[in-house]
Each structure stands twice: as C-alpha cells, then as structure tokens.
Amino acid sequence: MSHFRPVKLEHASRLINHGPTVLVTSAHGARRNVMAAAWSMPVEFTPPRIAVVIDKRTYTRELAAASGTFGIVVPGAAMIDLTYAVGSTSGREIDKFEAFGIDIVEGPVLGLPLIETNCAAWLECRLIDEKHTEDAYDTCFAEVVAAAADSRVFVDGHWIIDESNQPLHTIHHLGAGKFVRASSMEQAKPLAR
Ligand SMILES: Cc1cc2nc3c(=O)[nH]c(=O)nc-3n(C[C@H](O)[C@H](O)[C@H](O)COP(=O)(O)O)c2cc1C
Numbered sequence: 771m772s773h774f775r776p777v778k779l780e781h782a783s784r785l786i787n788h789g790p791t792v793l794v795t796s797a798h799g800a801r802r803n804v805m806a807a808a809w810s811m812p813v814e815f816t817p818p819r820i821a822v823v824i825d826k827r828t829y830t831r832e833l834a835a836a837s838g839t840f841g842i843v844v845p846g847a848a849m850i851d852l853t854y855a856v857g858s859t860s861g862r863e864i865d866k867f868e869a870f871g872i873d874i875v876e877g878p879v880l881g882l883p884l885i886e887t888n889c890a891a892w893l894e895c896r897l898i899d900e901k902h903t904e905d906a907y908d909t910c911f912a913e914v915v916a917a918a919a920d921s922r923v924f925v926d927g928h929w930i931i932d933e934s935n936q937p938l939h940t941i942h943h944l945g946a947g948k949f950v951r952a953s954s955m956e957q958a959k960p961l962a963r
Contacts (some may be wrong), residue, residue: 773920774921783820784924786810789942792843792845796840796882796883802861803861805830805861809822819911819912821912829861829862840882841894842892843889845890846888847936847937847939847941850941852888855870880916882894893917894917895913898912923939930955
C-alpha cells in the first residue's frame with residue numbers, strides 16, 4: 771500500500787528546500803532513465819519553480835530536452851546505495867530501472883516514471899525554456915505541476931523527521947559516495963533581546 775499523498779503545489783518547495791540529494795527521472799517515447807543530482811533548489815513559491823543542474827553529457831538531459839519534462843524524486847536513507855549506483859552509471863548503456871530492480875509509479879500529470887518505494891517525495895516538472903542557463907551552466911529551470919510525499923515523513927506541508935521513519939530520512943551527498951542523513955529536527959526559538 772502506498773503511503774504517498776498529494777502535496778499542495780504551494781508547499782512543493784519544502785520538499786527540496788533543505789537540499790537533499792535527489793533522483794532526476796526522465797522519459798521520451800519508450801526510453802526512460804534515472805540519475806542522481808546533488809545540485810537542486812527551489813527558486814519560486816507560486817507558481818512553484820525549481821532549478822537543477824543536469825550535465826549536458828547525461829542521457830537524462832537528452833531525454834528531458836526531448837520531452838520537455840523531468841521528475842524529481844527525493845530518496846530516503848534506504849536508497850543510499852541505489853542513489854550512488856544511478857549516479858555512477860549511464861542510461862545510455864543500461865536501463866537502470868531494470869538493472870537495479872527499481873519499481874516505477876506513473877506520474878499523474880506528465881506520466882513520468884517516479885519512485886515511491888523507500889522514497890520520501892516526488893515532483894513532476896515541466897521544463898522552462900531557458901536556453902542560456904542550460905547551455906552555459908547546465909542549470910535547468912522547471913515548473914512543478916504535481917507533487918506528493920510519503921505521509922509518514924511529510925504531513926500537511928511539513929517534514930516530520932524522527933526515529934520512527936529513519937529509512938525515509940533524506941540524504942545529502944558529501945562527495946565520493948559519502949552521504950549524511952537528515953536525522954533530527956530542531957525548532958528555532960526566539961532569542962531574548
Ligand atoms: C550523489 C551524486 C550526485 C550527483 N549530482 C549531480 C548533479 O547535481 N548534476 C549532474 O549533472 N550530475 C550529477 N551526478 C552525476 C550523474 O548522476 C551521472 O553523470 C549519471 O551517470 C548520469 O546518468 P545518465 O547518463 O543516465 O543521465 C551526481 C552523481 C552522484 C553519485
């Protein structure tokens with residue numbers, strides 16, 4: 771049974787606000803793919819817009835450019851090995867979904883391949899035509915058209931990170947296959963002045 775529930779578009783930025791390493795999914799015709807990306811961020815609340823660096827040499831970039839769409843999946847800590855694996859291989863050589871046994875769910879708006887098992891959230895995105903930033907900086911801007919999150923870790927527009935949902939804690943790449951997990955939350959308190 772899926773624990774994923776729709777996330778209001780005005781809350782979509784919160785899914786990647788804290789800089790998790792994400793998976794970028796893509797498809798064009800019968801071709802489909804998934805890669806890892808450490809460099810993504812929200813850039814606008816409403817309409818929800820994001821930016822992600824997708825190197826022009828990747829198969830992902832080819833499919834995203836061809837379809838005008840891509841998916842962002844926020845993997846949980848249970849996906850560390852898999853995240854590194856899809857970030858170290860190219861879809862030009864293998865179908866990573868098949869090779870690594872990744873279950874796909876179909877995005878409701880764009881029909882993109884998305885992942886829910888061991889993942890905290892996903893966003894379906896429509897590419898915004900920004901040729902200059904794509905060519906010069908490999909930075910792709912996109913509008914989020916649908917989003918959902920696992921209700922065990924994201925409820926009513928807010929993350930809940932605690933001991934009960936460790937496999938869904940987001941992961942953050944330090945480099946060379948080392949990750950840290952977002953494992954505890956702390957509420958900022960007003961300082962006395
Ligand atoms: C943890 C991790 C983070 C990565 N972050 C990015 C990124 O932000 N942008 C990027 O273009 N490539 C990034 N990469 C590299 C791509 O995932 C890698 O080039 C991948 O093989 C491309 O796959 P594809 O050719 O199937 O699209 C990252 C790799 C890893 C392992």
